[in-house]
Amino acid sequence: GAVVSQHPSRVICKSGTSVKIECRSLDFQATTMFWYRQFPKQSLMLMATSNEGSKATYEQGVEKDKFLINHASLTLSTLTVTSAHPEDSSFYICSAGPPSGTYNEQFFGPGTRLTVL
């Protein structure tokens, strides 16, 4: 299957700082990518839809000024958590797809574990 990578895999930061997470589709182009957040023992929650060349679409209740999304190319989307606080500590996962020839199949990155101290 298609490969999606995320960087970094883990990040620890101090409260009040900003953290950038990268999501790359390695072997296909993705006009749309998605960002999810997952708290311990909970399911994935869709945060936003990242559209190449246009503004992201955020799910209800997700602060767009806090979670900045940029999708500058067909293989890269970034999520920046601004002024991070301990409650932003979570597992952030991106997905991309579909690769050409598949129907809406999403491929997920390995996730980024964010810890805010």
Add this chain to the structure above:
Amino acid sequence: DAKTTQPTSMDCAEGRAANLPCNHSTISGNEYVYWYRQIHSQGPQYIIHGLKNNETNEMASLIITEDRKSSTLILPHATLRDTAVYYCIVSGGNQFYFGTGTSLTVIP
């Protein structure tokens, strides 16, 4: 919001078939059923998807009822590495809303 209902947890003996049910009674005609699984602290892994016909691939089989209101994922010979949370997702586009999933434990 998630449009699926799954049992919270299931156990399966190693080497036996694991049958994971999913209810999606409000599914629309253009919506597909997708199955993913998530092993602890990793991103979800695609398993299989279907519209109305039963599907099979190297990982699993997907059985969709004729009225499409429910489906069953079948892992034919479960191994310890199949222990994971399995998510059933219904979507007509490329936005996925995850439900709570089924935590499958394969027992030696």
